[in-house]
Amino acid sequence: MIPQSHVDLAWLWRWDPETVQVCCKLTHGQAISNMNAFLDYTFSQSQVPLYRATEQQHPDIFKQMEARIKEGRWEVAGGLFVEFEGAEPCGESIVRQCVLGKRYFKQRFGIDVTTCWQEDAWTHPWQLPQVLVKCGMDAFFFNRGWQRPALFWWQGPDGSRVLAVKPVHALKGRSPFLDWMAIKKWIARNVRRHGLQDVMVRIGKGDHGGGPSRGDIEHVHAWARRHGTRCTIAFSRFDTYKNAVIASPAARRLPVHASELGFELQGDLTNCGEIKTRNRHCEALLLAAEKFSTIAARLHGMAYPRVELERAWEKLLFNQFHDIIGGSSIPDACKDAHHDYDQVEQFGRACLDQAIECISTRVTTRGVSESARPFLLFNPLAWDRVEVVDLPPGLITPGEHVSISTPDGRVLPSQKVTVASRDGRVVESTMFEASIPATGYATIHAIPCSRDAGDPGLPVLPVPSLRITEGQDSIMLENEAIEVEIDTRTGNVGRIKDKLHDRELLDASRRGNCLVAIVDEGDSEGRFVKHHDIAPRPYGAQSDISRVVSIKITERGPIRAAIDVIKRYQASTFTQRIMVHVRGARVDFCTTIDWHDVHRMIKVAFPLNMSTPAVTYHTQFGTIVRLADGCEYPAQYWIDLSCEDSGVTLLNDARHAHDVEGGQVRMSLLRSPTEPARNADEGLHVIRYALLPHVAPLVPGEAMRAGYAFNNPVVVATTTPHAGELPVRASYLRATPSDVVVEAIKLGFDSDAVVVRCFNASNAPVEAHLEGILVAGKRLAEITMLEDHPRELPPATAGIARFKCTPAEIKTIAIR
Numbered sequence: 012m013i014p015q016s017h018v019d020l021a022w023l024w025r026w027d028p029e030t031v032q033v034c035c036k037l038t039h040g041q042a043i044s045n046m047n048a049f050l051d052y053t054f055s056q057s058q059v060p061l062y063r064a065t066e067q068q069h070p071d072i073f074k075q076m077e078a079r080i081k082e083g084r085w086e087v088a089g090g091l092f093v094e095f096e097g098a099e100p101c102g103e104s105i106v107r108q109c110v111l112g113k114r115y116f117k118q119r120f121g122i123d124v125t126t127c128w129q130e131d132a133w134t135h136p137w138q139l140p141q142v143l144v145k146c147g148m149d150a151f152f153f154n155r156g157w158q159r160p161a162l163f164w165w166q167g168p169d170g171s172r173v174l175a176v177k178p179v180h181a182l183k184g185r186s187p188f189l190d191w192m193a194i195k196k197w198i199a200r201n202v203r204r205h206g207l208q209d210v211m212v213r214i215g216k217g218d219h220g221g222g223p224s225r226g227d228i229e230h231v232h233a234w235a236r237r238h239g240t241r242c243t244i245a246f247s248r249f250d251t252y253k254n255a256v257i258a259s260p261a262a263r264r265l266p267v268h269a270s271e272l273g274f275e276l277q278g279d280l281t282n283c284g285e286i287k288t289r290n291r292h293c294e295a296l297l298l299a300a301e302k303f304s305t306i307a308a309r310l311h312g313m314a315y316p317r318v319e320l321e322r323a324w325e326k327l328l329f330n331q332f333h334d335i336i337g338g339s340s341i342p343d344a345c346k347d348a349h350h351d352y353d354q355v356e357q358f359g360r361a362c363l364d365q366a367i368e369c370i371s372t373r374v375t376t377r378g379v380s381e382s383a384r385p386f387l388l389f390n391p392l393a394w395d396r397v398e399v400v401d402l403p404p405g406l407i408t409p410g411e412h413v414s415i416s417t418p419d420g421r422v423l424p425s426q427k428v429t430v431a432s433r434d435g436r437v438v439e440s441t442m443f444e445a446s447i448p449a450t451g452y453a454t455i456h457a458i459p460c461s462r463d464a465g466d467p468g469l470p471v472l473p474v475p476s477l478r479i480t481e482g483q484d485s486i487m488l489e490n491e492a493i494e495v496e497i498d499t500r501t502g503n504v505g506r507i508k509d510k511l512h513d514r515e516l517l518d519a520s521r522r523g524n525c526l527v528a529i530v531d532e533g534d535s536e537g538r539f540v541k542h543h544d545i546a547p548r549p550y551g552a553q554s555d556i557s558r559v560v561s562i563k564i565t566e567r568g569p570i571r572a573a574i575d576v577i578k579r580y581q582a583s584t585f586t587q588r589i590m591v592h593v594r595g596a597r598v599d600f601c602t603t604i605d606w607h608d609v610h611r612m613i614k615v616a617f618p619l620n621m622s623t624p625a626v627t628y629h630t631q632f633g634t635i636v637r638l639a640d641g642c643e644y645p646a647q648y649w650i651d652l653s654c655e656d657s658g659v660t661l662l663n664d665a666r667h668a669h670d671v672e673g674g675q676v677r678m679s680l681l682r683s684p685t686e687p688a689r690n691a692d693e694g695l696h697v698i699r700y701a702l703l704p705h706v707a708p709l710v711p712g713e714a715m716r717a718g719y720a721f722n723n724p725v726v727v728a729t730t731t732p733h734a735g736e737l738p739v740r741a742s743y744l745r746a747t748p749s750d751v752v753v754e755a756i757k758l759g760f761d762s763d764a765v766v767v768r769c770f771n772a773s774n775a776p777v778e779a780h781l782e783g784i785l786v787a788g789k790r791l792a793e794i795t796m797l798e799d800h801p802r803e804l805p806p807a808t809a810g811i812a813r814f815k816c817t818p819a820e821i822k823t824i825a826i827r
Contacts, residue, residue, distance in 0.1 A: 012231050012246050013178075013213045014042070015055040016222030017130040020093060021344040022334040023687060031064045034218055036072065039065050041221040043075045046084055049228055053246040054079075055088035057128040059115045060329060062087075080120050086248040087116050089128025090148055092325065096333035097134035098280055098645035098667055099287050101294045102631035102821075103755045103768065104331060105136065106796050107324050109146040113797065114760065126150045126250050127173070130217070132333045133279065133537070133544075134645060137271040138632040140167035141821055145796040150174040150253035155544070156272035160197050162205065162256075166269040168633055168774070168819035174253050175268070182214040182227040191234060198242065206261035211252045271635060275544045277643035279537030280668035281612065281679040282338025283345055283690050284698075289352040290336055291665035293327050295723050296359035299391040302450060302756040303366035306743050309765055310784065313369040315758050316362055323358045326351045339536045341688045363726065371730040374737040376454055379420040381732075383456035384413075389726040390447035392719055393746040393753035393769075397446045399570055399592050400725050401428070402457070404438040413457040415443040418739040423455070424593070426570040442570045444593060447725055448742035450756065450783065477568040477593050486564065488572045488589065492596040493704075497589060501525075502559040502576040504589065509596055509657075509704045516659055516704055518618045518674060524587060524600060526556035527677065528580055531612040535688040547642035548670060549612050556580045556613075569593060582607040597662075597703045597717075602680065604696040609685050614670075614677040617702065619659055621674040624652035627709055628669070629718055632754070632770045633819050634711050641672035643679065648718030652676055653709045660714050662721045664699040711772040712749030719752065744783040751779040751816065759798050765789075765826040766798060771816035781812045785826060792825045801825060 016038045020026050039061075042054040056062075066073040079085035092112040095105070109127075116124050127148050129135065133155040143151060151165060151173045165175035179197040181190035194212055201210045214231070215222040235244040256262055301320060308315035330348045334340050340348075367389055376385035386406075390396050407413060415423045425443040447453045480487040485505060488495045498505035504523030507516040517523045530551025533539040540546040558579045565588070566573035576587040583606045590599040602615065626639050629647040637644050639652075645667045651660045652671065661669070661676055668679035680698055683691040703717055746753045750773040757766050765785055771777050781791075791812050792801035804814050804824070816822060 012244060013055055013211060013249055013252070014045075014053060014215050014223045014246060015088065015213055016042075016215045016220065017217035018058070018061055019131070019218055019334050020058070020060055020329070020332045021340045021347065022218075023341055025341075025344050025347055031068055035061055035065045036069050037219065037221045039069070039072050039076060041224075042085070043072060043079070045223065045225065045228060046079055048225065051246055052228060053084045053086065053248055054222065055086040055128075055249055057087070057089040057091065057130070058094060059092045059112055062115075062119070077120070080122070086250065087120065087122060087124050088249050089126055089152070090116065090124035090146065091127060091129070092328045093332045094129050094132055095328070095331040096132050096279070096337045097136045097139070099290055099336050100331045100631070101291075101647065101754075102138065102770070103298060104294055104328065105139065105142055105631055106146070106768065108328055108331070109142060109148065110760075110796055111321070111325060111328065113146060123147065126152065126253060128249070129153045131155065133275040133337070135272045136631045137635055138167050138630065138819070138821070140165050140173045141169050141171040141632070141819075142796065143173050144171040145821065145823070147795070147797060148173065149257065150176070150249070152249055153177055153272070154180070155275045158273070158545075160200070162201065163266045163268050165272070166267050168635075169817060169821070172267070174257060174262075176211060176253070178211040178213050180213050182223060182230060183216050183220075187230045205265055207256060207259055209252055209255040209259070211249070274547065274644070276337070276537030277547050277668065278531075278533050278539050278549075278682055278684070279337035279339055280643055280645050281666075281682045282535060282537060282684070284666065284681050284692055284696055286330070286336060286338060286345060286348055287667060288665040289349065290327070290331065291722065293352055293355045293359065296356060296363065297323055297327065298755055299723065299726065300359050300362040300366065302391050303370065303389065304362060305756050305758050305765055306785070307366040307369040308758060309763070311369050311373060313366065317758065319358060319362065323355050326355050337537060338690055339688065342690065345690070364728075367726065367728045370452065370737070371728055372733070373735045374452070374454060374730070375733075375735045375739055376730050377732045377734065378418065378456040378458070379416065380458060383416070383458045383732065385730050385732055386455050386457065387452050387728045387730055388445055388447045388455060389452045389728060390450065391723050391726065392450065392716075393744050394449045394716060394749070395446065395742075395745070396720060396725070397444065397594070398720065398725050399442060399444050400727060402441045403727055404440050406727075406729060407439060407441055407457070409439055412460055413441055414460045415441065416456045416458055418454050418456065424569050426566070426568065428566060428571075444570060445725075448740055449745035450753070451742035452740060454739040475593055477570075477572050477591065479564060479567055479572050486562070486574055488574065488591040490591055490593060490595075492594070493591060493598060495589065495591055495598055497562070497574055497576065499562050501557055502562060502578055502587070507598060507702065511596065512657065512704075512706060514657055515620050516702070518620045520618050522555070522616060522618050524589065525616045526578065526580070526585055526587070527553055527614045527616050528556055529553045529612040529614065531610055531682060531684070533682075533684055534686055535684040535690045556585065566590070580608070597701050599701045600699070602698045604681065604698065606681060606683070606693055606696060609683045609691045612682045613680045615680055615700070616675060616677045617659075617661065618675040619652055621652060621654045624654050624658070624671070624674060626671045627651040627653070627711075629714070632821050633772060639671040639673065641670050643668045643670050648722050649714055650676065651709050651714055653707050656707050658705050658707050658709050660703045660705065660717060662701040662703060662718050664722060666698055666700065710749065712752065715752045715772045716749055742783045744781060744785045747780045748777060750777050756785075759825065761798070766794070767824045767826065768821065769824070770821045771819060774818045776818060777816050779814055779816050779822070781824070782810050786810070786812050789826045792827070794823050794825045796823050798823070798825070
């Protein structure tokens, strides 16, 4: 019997004061009281913030908790920082949940937690077993995602295994007689089917229930007396149970589940979209800040902001608690999350700016003329990129015209555009295409010029043709690779043609980028049908949003052509911008929603020209193939539909829920439930996504690069003209081949080693290559995610470090 109490950090109440002042005191105080009254009683509790809040606000209770932890009767259940929701956080966030959680419990109580505890999360990423194993955890307790009590080995795509258990939950308010009937069945299944002698049952009510009551404890004692001749019933701990099972010869006969677990509450994949957007953007910001802070500290003497970065990560991780990032908390709790995101963004930008300034002051930035103003472009990704870059608003004086040139005097084609600044003002900016080295920087210059000409005497690089053609019922955008036709009668995209391979991407319905409104009478808990946790899609009436207000050409090149389509639905307005850039086959979309309705779900649809595609979803540190069954499933940065000879990848910026049926893929943009929390997502939403065609088969690494680039923008930094010891462009770390994806670059938690986390995106073994300034002449070792147990790797040859990656493997490399 495992006494416990699941405490929601925020849900239908705020973290502070309700959880901190009421739930922590009630739950932990009652557990201590029970321990004092019953000498055989134990208690298991998870989540770092609950321990910290109790120490700060209820120190007398915390002192007794410490004593019981030392005694062994109080179990720290699970090494996670918080019980996170598994769909939205990126792979590195999940690693930090495990590492920062375990480090706190080790430093504060001197214990190594070897279990993972996920009471109420409704999504569990398939790579979680590998992350747990590499963080020193070998057992996984969960409740959602499996329809009945279960015990099995959960195997990740790389072959890593953890013991997974969903036990019976008793004494949570139901009749003790019915509880015992369920326990008897659970015991029989474990003993007869698996041959085990140890069976786990958890007891206790969560949140304001305070865990097991004295009456519950007396029920357990009564069961022990009544059934003691057939079995021993005793209070215990999750780690004691899992150790007994793993040590049992019967453990080898347990079933193996080698896929992801199931899903519940799929509406929460879309609830409170701005929280999901800010989580995604803060993840990218902190990872970029870490990368360039590592470079500045390791190579240029800057003090590495280790403590400050950890605090920022902890704020971000806190808000990945399932009810917060899942969007099922009350509006006041959501406001608290946005306040935390404000602080993370403020620190992240300051940290990134400090690192970039440290590097920039050492770069040679003098231009070909005295009037040239230098800018540095920083690429946080570990591969070379050619990207369209916007100078940040305010860097160019209103009415001023500039040419963009490389340090050797070549003028880059550019385009003046108007963009919205952070405070909502519309300001002028300049857009251009540039090449930036892997995890590195490139220098460019802005040179004042006349309206119609570049700087006289400088060679202008040639630019491919970008055209707009207006017809009777259509407007065509095209470059050398792609052709996009907008139907001016409906505002939808009627056709997209891949010119390089002479194929139509959409079917004949002419409904590309079509907005769909669905009647959604579900709740803010993520249920599409009230009282049913397992309803995988909305079931209400559906209709295309077809009321077109206006269609106009907003940009004409030479770098980008764009059309704005404005539609109305009830009290809400949609502005859909469709964009084609000067190069490449990617079609970009930006849909701005001014939302003022309720009980509707909005999706955007792309009916593709394929009937039975293979559907691949990007998940943390990898991919998974799922059914095209019309159900809502989560994706990280992209989803891909491929048939025998071609495919299409749909990229997203923090819109996770997708459904595929036949050849149609839809992405969920927002939901608007009103109870029990009024999370109707009223207000303004700016949602980016893109379609990228490719030839078959899908190369996961190429899709990864496209998705990571879409979500990790090039950073533009201003500087002054000066001489320096660094060249005009440089790469600090490059990873090849494309299936090797670098997720994080940081300094070690307890050392000055450069720590690189990367993964093999393919289902085949690869030899990974790392090269660049960070690697040259250094020693490399493979380490765990906890950054211990180093295993030396072969030394770099010709400046390239090489190591093997098995299929779907995550590697953590220390560079010293």
